[in-house]
Amino acid sequence: MSKKADGDRLDRKTYEKELRKLQEELCHLQDWVKASGERVIIIFEGRDAAGKGGTIKAITERVSPRVFRVVALPAPSDRQKSQMYLQRYVEHFPAGGEIVIFDRSWYNRAGVEYVMGFATPEQHKRFLQLCPIVEKFVVDGGIRLIKIWLEVGQEEQERRFHARIDDPVRQWKLSPMDLESFRRWYDYSRARDLMLDHTDTVYAPWYLVDSNDKKRARLNIISHILSQIPYKKVDHEKVKLPKRSDKHAYDDSESLARRRFVEKRW
Numbered sequence: 001m002s003k004k005a006d007g008d009r010l011d012r013k014t015y016e017k018e019l020r021k022l023q024e025e026l027c028h029l030q031d032w033v034k035a036s037g038e039r040v041i042i043i044f045e046g047r048d049a050a051g052k053g054g055t056i057k058a059i060t061e062r063v064s065p066r067v068f069r070v071v072a073l074p075a076p077s078d079r080q081k082s083q084m085y086l087q088r089y090v091e092h093f094p095a096g097g098e099i100v101i102f103d104r105s106w107y108n109r110a111g112v113e114y115v116m117g118f119a120t121p122e123q124h125k126r127f128l129q130l131c132p133i134v135e136k137f138v139v140d141g142g143i144r145l146i147k148i149w150l151e152v153g154q155e156e157q158e159r160r161f162h163a164r165i166d167d168p169v170r171q172w173k174l175s176p177m178d179l180e181s182f183r184r185w186y187d188y189s190r191a192r193d194l195m196l197d198h199t200d201t202v203y204a205p206w207y208l209v210d211s212n213d214k215k216r217a218r219l220n221i222i223s224h225i226l227s228q229i230p231y232k233k234v235d236h237e238k239v240k241l242p243k244r245s246d247k248h249a250y251d252d253s254e255s256l257a258r259r260r261f262v263e264k265r266w
Contacts, residue, residue: 026222033067038097054218086134094143151209151210207224
C-alpha cells in the first residue's frame with residue numbers, strides 16, 4: 001500500500017484508490033458470507049471522536065445493509081435496565097449469512113457506564129469477570145467475533161471536538177457525554193486498561209488502532225477485518241439484461257405530465 005513518510009497524513013487520492021480496492025474485497029466477503037452462512041460480529045469501541053462512525057461508513061457504503069447490519073443502540077429503557085445486562089445486545093446477533101457491526105456494544109459497561117457512574121463498582125467488576133465467559137460461548141457457538149479499539153491522542157481529539165463545535169453539520173455529533181469524556185480523559189484511560197486486561201483473550205482478542213490519521217486507520221481496519229475471515233471469491237454467472245416485453249405496451253407520458261415534479265433548481 002502506498003504511503004507517505006511516517007507522521008504525514010495520507011493524501012486523499014491514494015486513500016480513495018486503496019479504499020476502492022478494499023471495498024471490492026468487502027463485496028467478495030459479502031458474497032462468501034451469504035453463500036456459506038457464516039455469522040460475524042465486529043465490535044467498534046474507542047475514544048470519543050476516534051473515528052468509529054467514519055470507519056463504519058467506509059465499510060458499509062458499497063455493501064448490502066441486509067448482510068452488513070449496523071447496530072447502534074440508544075440508552076436502555078426502564079424495561080431493558082431490568083433485564084439481564086447482555087440481553088438487549090444478544091437479540092441483534094447475526095443469523096446465517098450476516099455480519100453485524102456494533103457501533104459501541106456491551107463494552108459500554110466497562111467504559112462510559114463505569115466512568116460516569118451509571119454502573120456500580122460491583123456491576124463493573126462482575127461484567128469484567130463474566131464477559132470473557134460469555135464471549136467464549138459466542139465463539140464456540142460458531143460466531144466470528146472481531147473486537148477493534150480506536151485510540152486517538154489528546155491533541156487530535158481536541159482538534160476534532162473543536163471542528164464539531166464550529167461546523168453546523170457536525171454539531172449533532174457533540175453530546176454532553178462527549179464533553180464529559182473529554183474532561184475525564186485519564187479516567188477513561190484507566191477504564192480502558194482494566195477492560196483490556198480482563199477481556200483480551202486468545203479466542204476473542206482486542207486489536208488496537210492508531211486513529212490519529214483517519215484515512216490510514218480506515219484502510220488498516222478494513223484490511224485487518226478481511227485478514228481475519230478466510231473468505232473466497234464466489235463465482236457468479238454473468239448477468240445479461242433481458243429484452244423488454246412490448247406485449248402490454250403503454251405510453252405513460254400523458255399520465256406523467258399531470259403529476260407533480262420536484263422543482264428543477266440545478
